Amino acid sequence: MILPVLLYFAVFSFYPLILGFIQSFQESRLIGQAEFAGLSNYQAVLQDATFRQSVQNSLIIGFGGLVLTLSLAVLLVLGLTEIRLKCFKQSLQTLTFLPFLFSWTVIGSLWIYMLSANGLLNDLIKLAGARPLVILSNMKAAQPVFILSAAWKNAGYNVVILMAVVSGIDPGLYEAALMDGASRARQIQHITLPALRPTLLMLVLLGVTGILRNFDQAYVMQNAAILPRIRTVLLYIFTVGISQFKIGLATAAATVVLLITLGLTLLTSLLISRIKKSWL
Amino acid sequence: MKHPSSARRLNQLSLPLQIINHLFLGLMFLSMLIPFLYVFAVAFSTRQGSMAAGVKLWPDHFSLDGFRTVWERADLGTAFVNSLSVSAIGVLLELFLSLMAAYVLVIEQLPLRRWLAGLILVTLTIPGDLTLISVYVLNKQLSLLNSYPGLILNGLVSGFAIMLLKNYFEGVPGALAEAARIDSATEFQIFRLIYLPLSLPGIAAISFLEFISKWNALMLPATIISDAKYYTLPLVLKQLTLSSESTSGIDYIAPNARMAAIVISVIPLILLYVLAQNFLIEGLTLGATKG
Numbered sequence: 043m044i045l046p047v048l049l050y051f052a053v054f055s056f057y058p059l060i061l062g063f064i065q066s067f068q069e070s071r072l073i074g075q076a077e078f079a080g081l082s083n084y085q086a087v088l089q090d091a092t093f094r095q096s097v098q099n100s101l102i103i104g105f106g107g108l109v110l111t112l113s114l115a116v117l118l119v120l121g122l123t124e125i126r127l128k129c130f131k132q133s134l135q136t137l138t139f140l141p142f143l144f145s146w147t148v149i150g151s152l153w154i155y156m157l158s159a160n161g162l163l164n165d166l167i168k169l170a171g172a173r174p175l176v177i178l179s180n181m182k183a184a185q186p187v188f189i190l191s192a193a194w195k196n197a198g199y200n201v202v203i204l205m206a207v208v209s210g211i212d213p214g215l216y217e218a219a220l221m222d223g224a225s226r227a228r229q230i231q232h233i234t235l236p237a238l239r240p241t242l243l244m245l246v247l248l249g250v251t252g253i254l255r256n257f258d259q260a261y262v263m264q265n266a267a268i269l270p271r272i273r274t275v276l277l278y279i280f281t282v283g284i285s286q287f288k289i290g291l292a293t294a295a296a297t298v299v300l301l302i303t304l305g306l307t308l309l310t311s312l313l314i315s316r317i318k319k320s321w322l
Numbered sequence: 323m324k325h326p327s328s329a330r331r332l333n334q335l336s337l338p339l340q341i342i343n344h345l346f347l348g349l350m351f352l353s354m355l356i357p358f359l360y361v362f363a364v365a366f367s368t369r370q371g372s373m374a375a376g377v378k379l380w381p382d383h384f385s386l387d388g389f390r391t392v393w394e395r396a397d398l399g400t401a402f403v404n405s406l407s408v409s410a411i412g413v414l415l416e417l418f419l420s421l422m423a424a425y426v427l428v429i430e431q432l433p434l435r436r437w438l439a440g441l442i443l444v445t446l447t448i449p450g451d452l453t454l455i456s457v458y459v460l461n462k463q464l465s466l467l468n469s470y471p472g473l474i475l476n477g478l479v480s481g482f483a484i485m486l487l488k489n490y491f492e493g494v495p496g497a498l499a500e501a502a503r504i505d506s507a508t509e510f511q512i513f514r515l516i517y518l519p520l521s522l523p524g525i526a527a528i529s530f531l532e533f534i535s536k537w538n539a540l541m542l543p544a545t546i547i548s549d550a551k552y553y554t555l556p557l558v559l560k561q562l563t564l565s566s567e568s569t570s571g572i573d574y575i576a577p578n579a580r581m582a583a584i585v586i587s588v589i590p591l592i593l594l595y596v597l598a599q600n601f602l603i604e605g606l607t608l609g610a611t612k613g
Contacts, residue, residue: 044438047423050479054460055445055453062456118350121343124335134347136595137354143591145538147559148584152357154563155364155577162360165377194353199606206607216333226335244610255451258540262560276451276541283455284545292455300452 066293083294093295096278097254097302099271103185104253107192112245114193115200116238120230122201123208135205138198146195150262153191154178179267188272192259200245207241208234239321243314250310254303275299365389365581372578388578389586392562396575397550398583401558406590408473408554409536413529416478421525424487425513430496439488445481454545461546468549476542480535483528486609490524491517527605530598534591555587 066083068076087093118138125131141149156162157177164174177183211233219229257276264272273281275295283292335343356379363379364372369391371382392398426432427439450457457476458467466472494517502512518525540556547557562580595602 043422044426046419047479047484048438048441050419051442051445051481054457054476054478055448055450058453058456058460059448061459062453065456065459114350117346121347124340124343125347130347130351134351134354136599137351137358140358140592140595141354143534143595144588145540145556145559147538147540147556147563148587151559151563151580151584152361155580156357156360160373160375160577162356162377165375168375169377202603202606203610206603220333226333227339229333241610248610255449257451261540261544262563276454279452279454280541280545284458289455289459296452296455300449303449303452 062293062296065289066297068290079290083290084298086291087294087298090291092273093275093278093298095270096273096275097299099185100254100256100274100276103188103192103272103274104256106185106189107196108246108249108253110189110193111196112200112242112249114197115204116242118197118201119204119208119238120234122205123234124226135198135201138201140198141195142199144195146258146262149191149195150259153187153194154263157187179265181268181271184268184271188259188263191263203245204238204241207238211237240318243317247307247310247314251303251307253306254299361581361584364577365585367578369576369578372576372581385578388576388580388582391575391579392583392586396558396562396579396583397553398555398558398586400551401553401555402586404470404473404552405537405555405587408470409533412474412478412536413533415474416480416483416532417525417529419479420484420487420528421513421518424484424491425517427484427488428491428517429509439485442481442484446485450477451541454541457542458545467546468552470552472546473543473552473554476546477536477539480532482609483532486528486605487521487524489608490521494520523601523604524608526598527601527608530594530602531605531609534594537590555583559583559587 065076067079067081069079069082118134122131122135158164159174159176163177167174177187215233216229219233224232254275256274257280260272260274260277261280264277276299279292279295279299282288282295334340359379363381365388366381366384366386367378368383368385368387371385372378372388374382423442427435427442429435432438461467461472461476466475498516499512502516507515538556539554540560543554543557544560547553553561562575562583
């Protein structure tokens with residue numbers, strides 16, 4: 043009964059992984075047998091300035107987005123727990139969670155339109171009598187726009203996860219602290235935040251494994267003017283492999299990215315276990 | 323008895339902090355609400371209204387023009403049906419396969435059980451998106467490019483969902499199954515009469531989450547589909563965003579139509595959220611803590 047699933051994974055997970063690895067050592071040809079090419083694809087990829095820049099872009103957008111998303115989520119959770127008005131609390135939580143359910147095609151087209159020449163932001167600026175801003179084709183604004191829109195989309199998911207932790211905290215702790223004369227701010231600092239830490243670290247680790255896997259956002263929100271700043275590694279692999287059909291190059295890039303991801307994940311989990319030890 | 327001075331002993335933030343907190347949350351509230359409001363306002367505006375200057379947070383004249391345009395000219399109807407059928411069939415097929423697999427993983431007498439679970443866990447660590455190019459080649463070899471089976475099969479089963487289901491099954495008391503076995507029930511009966519009903523909330527949560535991820539899928543469809551006949555909603559939306567960049571040409575699609583396309587693609591998700599938010603949130607929290 044488990045066989046269909048195993049067969050599925052063999053064909054759609056393991057086979058492509060191995061195939062990709064083999065192809066990364068081959069010269070890609072449209073017709074005829076592929077030829078063994080040694081490390082030449084890897085050499086070409088590592089020397090490709092576009093690839094190196096795409097790694098840099100992915101790291102900046104990825105880390106920036108992760109830090110902003112998590113900070114926003116923590117602030118929202120701390121803020122929301124202090125709100126007694128139930129309907130406000132509920133509706134804000136729902137509003138922040140909804141964009142997480144929507145695809146990047148939705149969020150991307152929404153933000154592209156909002157920030158465009160005739161979008162809401164520039165309508166407001168014009169209303170104030172200032173000159174409209176060029177945002178979408180502005181190289182300097184590209185990465186901040188990506189980071190902000192990612193945080194806008196993803197904060198809500200982290201709020202849900204962290205809220206579950208907060209609601210699991212023993213209320214007796216707060217009562218005891220109150221008896222001892224601790225202010226609410228000190229209670230947050232010494233009870234709520236420490237309770238959130240393990241989950242927060244897990245979310246960091248989860249986020250780090252995803253940093254180099256940004257495709258949807260870049261694919262939807264790209265335009266020629268800002269491509270050098272927002273071309274992520276997956277967009278690079280997609281363009282080189284699917285559009286230009288340089289399979290050897292693309293699979294070599296994928297293998298390099300896989301190795302970087304492994305390295306990053308390992309480094310982060312080491313750091314996290316260090317941090318956890320320091321609590322003891 | 324409430325004494326005026328006892329108000330101070332209420333467990334609350336100090337007043338300045340409370341003001342800052344309310345300002346922050348109010349700002350967040352607006353920053354989340356206004357974009358959505360804007361989308362709806364433009365989507366229900368007329369073509370002229372959506373292109374006119376000025377801040378639009380309410381439709382000029384309530385109009386369904388945008389919906390009509392995008393449904394007819396961008397062929398959103400086909401894409402909607404494609405998305406819906408591919409996601410629905412995909413979820414059913416995935417559930418069928420995953421339920422069997424997860425059940426096998428909790429049957430204790432099974433040899434190699436741990437080894438099999440390990441194998442499925444390993445698939446979680448293979449980043450599917452990084453094998454994109456070989457996935458394309460694979461689909462070509464299986465002639466799944468530009469086909470419905472291709473849309474359904476790629477990314478059909480997720481190791482994550484199987485492990486979550488296994489988790490729910492493990493919550494079913496083993497004594498129940500033992501008792502049934504003694505009464506010479508078949509494994510299938512045990513599965514159908516004990517495990518299935520007892521893990522129904524979990525199964526619902528997973529189906530909703532998987533439906534959402536299939537509905538939103540962009541990368542795999544973009545890789546294997548080039549024929550517009552098989553476009554799913556995300557592919558059409560992407561196409562519409564592209565066409566908005568080139569302002570010249572007769573094919574210009576007005577903002578009201580583009581926003582209407584967004585409304586159409588989020589309505590099923592909003593409905594799902596309204597109907598099943600508790601399942602969704604439970605599935606997500608369990609997924610994050612156990613995954």
